[in-house]
Amino acid sequence: MYRTHTCGELRLEHAGNTVTLAGWVHRIRDFGGMNFIDLRDRYGITQLVFNPEHNDALAQSASQLGREFVIAVKGKVVERSNKNLQIPTGEIEIIVDELNVLNASITPPFTIEDDTDGGDDLRMKYRYLDLRRNPLQQNLLKRHEVAKAVRAYMDAQGFADVETPFFIKSTPEGARDFVVPSRLNPGQFYALPQSPQTFKQLLMVSGFDRYYQIVRCFRDEDLRADRQPEFTQIDCEMAFVEREDVLQMFEGLVKNVFKKVKGIELPEFPRMSYDDAMLFYGNDKPDIRFAMKFVALRESTPLSLGEGQGVRKNSVMIFPTGFKVFDDAETVIGICATGCAEYSRKQLDELTEFVKRPQLGANGLVYIKCNADGTFKSSVDKFYSQEDLKNIAEKFSAKAGDLILILAGETARTRKALSELRLEMGNRLGLRSKEEFKPLWVLDFPLLEFDEEEKRWNAMHHPFTSWRKEDDALLETDPGKVKANAYDIVMNGVELGGGSIRIHNRKNQERMFSALGMSKEQYDYKFGFILNAFEYGTPPHGGIAFGFDRFCSMVTANQEGIRDFIAFPKNNMGRDMMLDAPSDIDEKQKKELGL
């Protein structure tokens, strides 16, 4: 037996006991031959004492130990004179009588501390050492807690955890599939699932009624920072439901996880239409921890947004023409940053540079300072009178001391840039607290979006999403106006999940495939199995999927980055730096696969 207790377990009440502990040498302090060693394992740290007056030979051995050696010790638990109340074991220490070196360690390439000195690449290569650091270890243990909370809720609600296949048929729609050559079926390939979408729908056809799975998915996309070729999804589906049933069920899931894992009671989730999200936040996943809503000074194309309640049709310019940039712009929108009128030239230049970065591509930034004395100072002073600026300020409900920031240009791009600027101002003003969690349902997405490159309509969510009954006639006549029965769940500006009520009959599914520009031959080849299934008594059904990596990152740390919540992630080129994968394979292997 290697140990009687873990390194996180001993308390004052154990004083006098003889115990055996095993773990890693975390820190060594030598006080003139007297060695204090912090012994570490997953459960905590316990102080070991090697006293030459107690046992000289042992103290000598202890002085030979190095960081990250694995040792087992036997000794007596005693009360510490110098207590460390920062750690649960800080009231005791072990007077060591026996030392057993289980394994030595060469010097690690970086320190195993909360704040390590190792760079990203080094830590990725030695991931097994990086994972010894407490913050990463806690992230993964917390991930397990989240999974447990998810399963507990889903199990209690009667969802069946059914495993779906990883070797499926390649039916790329949107993102690329990863494929696997089949040796037994030469020249043919399996695809790895981008999600178990069709399988969960088939399980509804089969009458499983409620299904969930925490499941790996694969998407061969051009990688961006923090996007992984393999990722984990909480995948869910329910039969005999309408949208409201699904929203209630999964609002319950998120609330439950936050309660269990963080002890936080989330209030009822507000709801917002996609159109309002775009109009007021320029973004379909708005961070509503703070307001700072967009104010439109001009929207020349309100109708392109559909006719949702949020669309304001006005948008006559409230100031005279003269400033060509505004006059010619499709859209002129701005935000009001409370109390920022004192921003310096330098600060304003920073914001201008921020929106002019190539990712955002704004041409410039117009500001209006609402001075304490009631006057206005603007970068477009020469085009507008104080009266004009006052009118604008009123439209923003700006007070003395506030700063108005305005962008103009093509609608989609300008919204995107202002959305980013809004988040930047939220950061600068400390409005995006790590302690605050603001969930939101975004509803009524467009069913389709036009792909300018391919000159065809794409499904905004996926091709199995149904649409609002009242828009049915538009699918063939004005597809851009059709609203989907789709919903996203957003928190603090991060999309946690999304789903929809599905199409559940062959005719509508075929109409959808046609709307996406697929021929009957194409969709029969790719999706014949599910079209057929729809003919044998398919119940109405709908579901949702959460990005589990991101969900864990949000619950654990209120952040968007996911790499620190995955045990062995890939880098931005999809490489595992530790394994050095992908790699070449044997010629023999290739030959067997017919490659």
Place this chain on the structure above:
Amino acid sequence: MYRTHTCGELRLEHAGNTVTLAGWVHRIRDFGGMNFIDLRDRYGITQLVFNPEHNDALAQSASQLGREFVIAVKGKVVERSNKNLQIPTGEIEIIVDELNVLNASITPPFTIEDDTDGGDDLRMKYRYLDLRRNPLQQNLLKRHEVAKAVRAYMDAQGFADVETPFFIKSTPEGARDFVVPSRLNPGQFYALPQSPQTFKQLLMVSGFDRYYQIVRCFRDEDLRADRQPEFTQIDCEMAFVEREDVLQMFEGLVKNVFKKVKGIELPEFPRMSYDDAMLFYGNDKPDIRFAMKFVALRESTPLSLGEGQGVRKNSVMIFPTGFKVFDDAETVIGICATGCAEYSRKQLDELTEFVKRPQLGANGLVYIKCNADGTFKSSVDKFYSQEDLKNIAEKFSAKAGDLILILAGETARTRKALSELRLEMGNRLGLRSKEEFKPLWVLDFPLLEFDEEEKRWNAMHHPFTSWRKEDDALLETDPGKVKANAYDIVMNGVELGGGSIRIHNRKNQERMFSALGMSKEQYDYKFGFILNAFEYGTPPHGGIAFGFDRFCSMVTANQEGIRDFIAFPKNNMGRDMMLDAPSDIDEKQKKELGL
């Protein structure tokens, strides 16, 4: 809202309530215009009544319904005059007031009944309909119960569920890897894991201490009946453990699952050495629901079995020479089938044919009937006296009325054939009850086995398995004699899982790779990451993995077949008949992948 209750929920106490139900039309019985419909969902069946005297138009509509239509009905719960106490809802029925056809169904290609008329291929193609059948649906729901019980135990024992990557490096040892071409790294491939073996060991290096995962694995083997290219594993690892710790922990797991899922208390698991298993059952996964142990009449090569306690060195022939088949055989072994002395010529011929099948390849079967009158009747009467036969019978402890069956030949093949014959006799004698569960630990496996084709040693479990300290010196001098710190858990003749205490230092891991005939260059390329990891303070560790598909099949139905416990299985050619996968992929897709 589609329903107020499920079809399994209503009882007598609901009589008088107005309810809405939704589900599938399971059966329709027409009694002169009065229609009784069994409405089915995952939760049960409820009887609907459409009475023309109550509502003629509705009864007319009901008569238009077909099997597997999806309907919703509103009506009143009433007590049945003709109760069906076989089903939980059998005391009530619904007098229907409203009928809503949610979806029609064309006629299914086979009946949705417990015993269906559909053949295997048809049911595989329409798997979503086959999964509507109660037995299959219950299998998968039970699988979820097993998973829940596994997770509850592992969680309670402090195991962390950590997800490991699916895109790894190809390091084929033994079975072939499935590979995935990388578009972003042209010419390179990921491999899909045959198991997360190296990752779980790295998690021990990282200090996760206890790890588990229910995880998909992939193995590109030539398929046999009921072997799937993708399968699920309960994968576990523990640090700071010796063999006994692991055995206790996972015996606890199996006991716990049986208690929770089946209400069965399993007794302490017996243990058997590999040598004894081979000697007495000819098989490293013996079915010990019944004894019928092998008796050796001659074992000319006992030393090839190693020197475990089970090996009997005697095995001098107890009868005189003369029968050339026995005289020349490496091994002569038999079993005693209690009470089978009356077997007819036809029955004995069947058994002879059974062992002569090409899979077993025995040359013939010798029998000795122990007659009621104390005489013996044997197929080798002419070579042996009654006295010789009596001596043999005594060795088998055979009583009057028993039948002795003897095989002779090369040791491994003869043992295999007799093992199968033993199981066949067990079946014929009703000794393999579906109600009985007999677990067993098999211990002390050989570390290596010689591959006659490749003329080199292979790891019997895998190359990370450690060996008994006392055999250390033999690794380079007599590798066949080295016993591994490995263990299998067997139940009713089925291997549920297996594992080992691992090698945890670089030197021994390199010795192992060398013993397997790998050059330093080869193992550094393939396994450099784990060899390196072993240098940074790796704790002693060990673990186990269970085949989850088989585990579920055993717990649920006490059977070895797994296909009925997987939602969407592949056929014996690795094909998904429903999806028609694997399939061709686009030329564009191939080109992007550089294939």
